[in-house]
Amino acid sequence: MTFVLTMAAAAAAAGIEMLEALAIVLAVGMTRGLRDALLGALAAVAAVVLLCLALGPGLLAGADLHLLRVIVGGLLLLFGLEWLRKGILRMAGRRRRSSSYDEFIEEREALGGQAVAGSGADWAARLVAFKGVFLEGLEVGLIVLALGATPGHLAPALLGAALALFLVSVIGLVLHEPLRRLPETQLKLGVGVALTAFGTFFTAEGLGVEWPLGDIALLYLAALFAVTAWVATRRLVRAGPFVEVVQ
Amino acid sequence: MSAVLRSLRQLILGETWTIPLGVGAALALAVLIRAALPEGAWQAAGGFTLAALLVAALAWSLRTRR
Numbered sequence: 001m002t003f004v005l006t007m008a009a010a011a012a013a014a015g016i017e018m019l020e021a022l023a024i025v026l027a028v029g030m031t032r033g034l035r036d037a038l039l040g041a042l043a044a045v046a047a048v049v050l051l052c053l054a055l056g057p058g059l060l061a062g063a064d065l066h067l068l069r070v071i072v073g074g075l076l077l078l079f080g081l082e083w084l085r086k087g088i089l090r091m092a093g094r095r096r097r098s099s100s101y102d103e104f105i106e107e108r109e110a111l112g113g114q115a116v117a118g119s120g121a122d123w124a125a126r127l128v129a130f131k132g133v134f135l136e137g138l139e140v141g142l143i144v145l146a147l148g149a150t151p152g153h154l155a156p157a158l159l160g161a162a163l164a165l166f167l168v169s170v171i172g173l174v175l176h177e178p179l180r181r182l183p184e185t186q187l188k189l190g191v192g193v194a195l196t197a198f199g200t201f202f203t204a205e206g207l208g209v210e211w212p213l214g215d216i217a218l219l220y221l222a223a224l225f226a227v228t229a230w231v232a233t234r235r236l237v238r239a240g241p242f243v244e245v246v247q
Numbered sequence: 248m249s250a251v252l253r254s255l256r257q258l259i260l261g262e263t264w265t266i267p268l269g270v271g272a273a274l275a276l277a278v279l280i281r282a283a284l285p286e287g288a289w290q291a292a293g294g295f296t297l298a299a300l301l302v303a304a305l306a307w308s309l310r311t312r313r
Binding site for chain 1: 259260261262265266267269270274277278281286289290291293294297298301302304305306308309
């Protein structure tokens, strides 16, 4: 069961990030040229893969398993709780809903207003595609590395990421209609719940906890954080017109 | 370059300091509680204690003002 849960969490988290990267690449491709967008995106993918290959095994080799679980759990908690926080604010109407389609439109309008340089290489377009894909790709890499860092989890994490890549590529080929229909806000909230559950599970195991019912703990932890998100959203909706505190 | 570094910081730590501070405080408290409790008690209840601390950290990060 852990195999399926890890694969699902990796697929959902990676898929969401890849969708955001796809929105940027499509926007650059449609306004400045597909070739430059793809070159920037491919360079970014290569940079992320090289970074993960260089850092991943080095960080994991020889690390104490308990310490590794705490580090990996802590990383997943940082991602998961941030996604949860944003998701709750979006569901409560305190923050604009997440939409890769809207990002695509905004990016396309921003790029459309800029002059295209001659007939040579469009380095501005390549750089925009590179930066967008690199940052989103790095988040995918970190989440997949974190989910796959403990023994037995690497294969499902990589399979999940591969599944996400396949699905996002299909969406990319069919272009932006499916992009508009995806309930991204709810999906991101769900991913936040899953990553926080995994983060809590690994961190506690690293600190010597033995979860009742073993891996089933992932399910009741996910239920706990889903209920917490629901209650927090309801409270924020009832509280009226407040603004988010930003440090 | 500084924009990329700022994006990287936001990517790992988030938009605000509340989540990293909350996670750090929850982990520090969990370690203190583990040291104070008998080993068996921590093994059985430590996970739920950590989960409760993280729920509190999330609630703190959602503080709002008028």
